[in-house]
Amino acid sequence: MEVKRRGVVYSPSEIAKKVIEDSFVDLRRDRYPKIIDFSCGEGIFLELATEFLTEKYYKDKEDYPFISKNAGREEIRRDILKSSIYGMDISPKAVDKTISSLARSEDEKICLRDKIIEGDALLNRHLLFDLSENKGFDYVLGNPPYVGHKNVDSAYREKLKGYGDVYYDKGDLSFCFLKLGIDLLAKDGRLAFIISRAVVDSINGVRIRDYVQKESHIEKIIDFDTKKVFEGISVLSVILFLSKAKEVKKTQVVKDGEVFYTNIFPIKNKWILRKEEEIGLIKKIEQVSDYKLSDVVDFHQGIITGLDKIFVVSQDDIEKHKIEEELIFPWVKNSQIKAFEVEEPSQFLIYSNLIEDEKDYPNAVKYISKERSRLEKRRECRLGSRKWYELQWGRDLSLFQLEKIVFPYKAEKNRFAIDKSGLLFSADVYFMTLKDKNFTLENIVKILNSELYNKYYRLFAKKGVNDQYDYYPNSLQGVYVPSAKKFNYRAEDFEKELNKFFYMVS
Numbered sequence: 001m002e003v004k005r006r007g008v009v010y011s012p013s014e015i016a017k018k019v020i021e022d023s024f025v026d027l028r029r030d031r032y033p034k035i036i037d038f039s040c041g042e043g044i045f046l047e048l049a050t051e052f053l054t055e056k057y058y059k060d061k062e063d064y065p066f067i068s069k070n071a072g073r074e075e076i077r078r079d080i081l082k083s084s085i086y087g088m089d090i091s092p093k094a095v096d097k098t099i100s101s102l103a104r105s106e107d108e109k110i111c112l113r114d115k116i117i118e119g120d121a122l123l124n125r126h127l128l129f130d131l132s133e134n135k136g137f138d139y140v141l142g143n144p145p146y147v148g149h150k151n152v153d154s155a156y157r158e159k160l161k162g163y164g165d166v167y168y169d170k171g172d173l174s175f176c177f178l179k180l181g182i183d184l185l186a187k188d189g190r191l192a193f194i195i196s197r198a199v200v201d202s203i204n205g206v207r208i209r210d211y212v213q214k215e216s217h218i219e220k221i222i223d224f225d226t227k228k229v230f231e232g233i234s235v236l237s238v239i240l241f242l243s244k245a246k247e248v249k250k251t252q253v254v255k256d257g258e259v260f261y262t263n264i265f266p267i268k269n270k271w272i273l274r275k276e277e278e279i280g281l282i283k284k285i286e287q288v289s290d291y292k293l294s295d296v297v298d299f300h301q302g303i304i305t306g307l308d309k310i311f312v313v314s315q316d317d318i319e320k321h322k323i324e325e326e327l328i329f330p331w332v333k334n335s336q337i338k339a340f341e342v343e344e345p346s347q348f349l350i351y352s353n354l355i356e357d358e359k360d361y362p363n364a365v366k367y368i369s370k371e372r373s374r375l376e377k378r379r380e381c382r383l384g385s386r387k388w389y390e391l392q393w394g395r396d397l398s399l400f401q402l403e404k405i406v407f408p409y410k411a412e413k414n415r416f417a418i419d420k421s422g423l424l425f426s427a428d429v430y431f432m433t434l435k436d437k438n439f440t441l442e443n444i445v446k447i448l449n450s451e452l453y454n455k456y457y458r459l460f461a462k463k464g465v466n467d468q469y470d471y472y473p474n475s476l477q478g479v480y481v482p483s484a485k486k487f488n489y490r491a492e493d494f495e496k497e498l499n500k501f502f503y504m505v506s
């Protein structure tokens with residue numbers, strides 16, 4: 001519960017160390033900096049910052065005139081705790097632990113009690129500003145909690161109204177922490193956060209990305225891409241280094257052990273952490289193509305039965321229970337959908353929404369009634385909007401019977417296939433139906449399954465764990481395609497022609 005609701009996952013020390021080292025690159029020479037972690041947990045960032053600064057100031061005293069020449073490590077450390085270190089956490093236990101691990105004497109403990117305090121950072125902005133004596137902090141560091149919208153109750157959401165400019169719909173709570181962090185920076189302050197990758201590419205992250213770019217400069221992003229930073233937690237993260245004042249021409253991106261510089265600006269409303277030449281491919285395809293998929297096709301989602309175990313049946317089940325044929329439709333799993341083809345279905349769906357009178361389909365009703373009590377517990381049945389034997393979300397059957405392009409909602413590669421046989425499937429499969437007759441399903445499938453479009457899609461698609469990309473309509477809608485008037489879809493060497501068309505070398 002703590003993990004989900006409060007995002008309590010402490011940072012691995014190697015990563016926290018990297019955050020500290022990369023943040024303190026040009027320490028000010030006139031005074032101790034003010035540093036805060038306002039979701040400090042057990043204080044790993046504050047502890048590592050203290051140790052880093054102690055060592056730095058002790059070794060390079062002459063560069064920092066505010067350090068007395070005779071000061072020993074202990075004295076410097078004490079001054080750092082007194083002048084630099086600030087924190088907050090919602091958990092009193094975490095605050096106690098942080099103070100105990102930092103303080104080496106009772107006096108230090110007493111001093112830290114006023115500077116590392118218990119509280120909800122998002123609801124105590126004024127307290128945090130007070131701590132900085134209303135000047136803002138030189139460094140805001142941390143690993144603020146990631147809490148998805150499902151784990152934030154409505155009463156708490158209501159209290160976060162002040163963050164409404166960046167936090168809405170299915171946004172992550174970490175967006176509020178990022179806004180708060182930026183707001184708390186002194187005019188030449190720096191922020192470094194290990195933060196959910198949602199900030200980079202989620203649909204509801206549009207406004208926080210806007211805010212970050214308006215209010216600060218992105219100096220560096222370390223992109224862990226699909227590698228998990230936190231053991232056992234499936235959240236993907238990046239480390240974001242922002243500077244309030246320093247002009248940044250190009251952001252440094254560290255990814256897959258490579259370092260490159262790029263202009264971070266949103267393409268398709270996301271930050272695309274790619275080399276400029278790769279981003280060039282997106283721009284080229286968009287310049288040359290004349291349609292977006294959303295202009296050409298309608299998108300639809302598969303069926304939610306509410307209990308596959310009873311509605312999805314085998315040929316043997318159909319025969320054994322003499323289930324009425326008119327209700328039976330072929331059913332495929334998303335793993336059966338490959339590029340260009342769908343494997344022969346081996347299962348069937350009882351499309352029970354066709355039953356108007358139970359008496360007309362006694363065998364199907366009898367079979368489904370084996371799970372009647374479970375079916376009746378489904379939300380829609382309890383609310384009275386479905387009969388007990390109906391599918392939970394049966395959709396519009398006539399749409400499935402149109403010629404369509406089917407595709408799994410998550411996959412390692414583009415897997416689009418045409419179906420003309422009225423296949424049904426679960427909600428982990430989506431489908432497209434044609435709305436612009438200037439296109440054909442064949443041409444769309446050809447281009448979407450091409451190597452070039454695999455490359456193009458990966459440049460902006462959301463990548464989840466296990467190297468799988470999301471193929472949700474909101475992402476596919478923005479894929480550009482050329483019309484047959486512009487591009488020869490019948491080209492013999494399709495791949496080569498496509499590369500040529502977009503001015504690429506084959």
Ligand SMILES: C[S@@+](CC[C@H](N)C(=O)[O-])C[C@H]1O[C@@H](n2cnc3c(N)ncnc32)[C@H](O)[C@@H]1O
Nearest residue numbers: 006007009010011039040041089090120121143
């Ligand atoms: C992901 S942990 C990180 C802790 C620490 N910064 C680290 O890296 O180890 C998030 C911390 O945020 C705290 N937290 C959750 N909601 C908070 C809130 N609204 N205000 C302040 N702290 C909060 C949790 O108690 C937890 O200690």
